[in-house]
Every structure is written in structure tokens, then in C-alpha cells.
Amino acid sequence: MQVGDILRKRTARVATVRMNETVGVAAQLMRASNISALVVKDVVRTEGNTAVGMFTERDVVRAIAEHGAAGANLKVSQLISVQQLVSCSSTDTLEHARHLMNRNHIRHLPVIDDYSLVGVVSVRDISTAFDEESRGQAQSLSA
Secondary structure (H helix, E strand, C coil): CEHHHHHCCCCCCCCEEECCCEHHHHHHHHHHHCCCEEEEEEEECCCEEEEEEEEEHHHHHHHHHHHHHHHHHCEHHHCCCCCCCCCECCCCEHHHHHHHHHHHCCCEEEEEECCEEEEEEEHHHHHHHHHHHHHHHHHHHHC
16 A cells, blocks of 8 residues: 555645744644644745645644743744655555654654655554555455
């Protein structure tokens, strides 16, 4: 099974936030969409919209724990580490995506095809896919 198989089962919209938005705005976006992570984009004139990182519920908690209520006014860019973005492609296997998540201690993985953000998969998405695959195999064996 491939990452793209998971993405095909959901809406095409990917929730994003710009680096210069505040933690408060990012938290409101996550709440409104009932999600726990946003892809952080940097708008660079020469390159267009570029995914540079992930902003998660953990980042919100860290901002408030370290800065109190003022944490809501911090910029997203102050809390994410903009290094090599860990990502996968839609043609990668679920096993590979799970390996990347485990190795990098992350729960959300942006999916990038041909330099374009096409989705995000979570550890829960992968676990659910493996569970469904196991159920399907069990049912075919009992038939």
C-alpha cells in the first residue's frame, strides 16, 4: 500500500499556516478544522509557496508553557525548526512513511510530489490503513 492510497480517500485541501502568523491564529485554524497539525509555508517571491515545516498542538503547548498567555502572540516561525523538512511522496510505501516518522520522532508527514504539497499523512492514518488491510486479509482467509 502507498501513501497516495490514503490521500485518495480524503478531501484535497491541505491545512497550512504562514510562518509570520501567530500561534493564536494557528491554534484557531487547527481548532476550526479539527486537526492537530498544519503545514508551515514560507511565501518566497522567487519560489512561490514553499513548505518549510510542521506546526503541531505540541508547539502550541510549548509556546504557552514557556511564555504564558504571551505565547499566543509568538510567530509560528519562532517555534518551528526550519531545517531539512522531513517529507515523503505519494508513491512511497506506508512502511517507508512509518519508518520516517519513527526515525524522526514525528506524527505528521507532509506529502510532496514534484515540489508541490499534495497532502499530509499522520501516524493514525497509517495505523488505520494497516488495520483495514489486516481485517481484509482475515476476512478473505475465513471466506
